[in-house]
């Protein structure tokens with residue numbers, strides 16, 4: 416009888432969810448984008464408020480316009496074949512709660528893309544670029560986009576490790592403690 420996979424083995428697919436910034440010209444299946452948006456909208460949110468709305472973008476002209484508006488953070492949109500923008504209410508009093516909810520939805524989309532054999536990456540829309548991106552997406556007053564998830568089929572180069580083995584994250588003993596700080 417074979418040994419069952421260890422807990423570490425079972426969560427390994429999550430460790431493989433990395434930022435992808437370069438994509439091939441192969442189009443993305445629209446059903447994959449729908450599945451990613453569904454994974455995101457099923458995220459938990461503070462008070463189940465679901466403050467997000469998601470705009471699925473496939474028009475190359477819009478993708479490249481957002482790329483240009485938000486450089487250098489939006490460099491992944493130079494080759495992305497699609498993207499999903501997370502739209503949030505612009506309510507300064509709820510900024511932390513909305514950012515937390517946004518992060519959960521964003522991570523779910525990265526995980527969903529990975530499960531679908533796609534690559535995805537966060538493109539952070541800096542504050543000066545937000546009015547242009549809002550106009551491109553036709554957002555109403557009182558909404559903003561801070562995160563756009565670039566999506567596509569990763570290039571061979573972007574599949575390769577970006578750093579030497581063991582160097583992509585801080586050493587485990589510096590980050591994970593037992594019972595007490597630095598325990």
Ligand SMILES: Cc1cc2nc3c(=O)[nH]c(=O)nc-3n(C[C@H](O)[C@H](O)[C@H](O)COP(=O)(O)O)c2cc1C
Pocket residue numbers: 432433434435436487488489490491536537538539540583
């Ligand atoms: C809140 C947040 C904002 C980020 N903004 C950008 C961004 O604007 N452009 C980008 O290329 N990557 C962005 N990233 C991706 C990080 O640079 C990346 O996750 C980090 O370097 C670790 O690399 P890895 O995800 O491949 O392990 C962002 C990540 C987070 C969590």
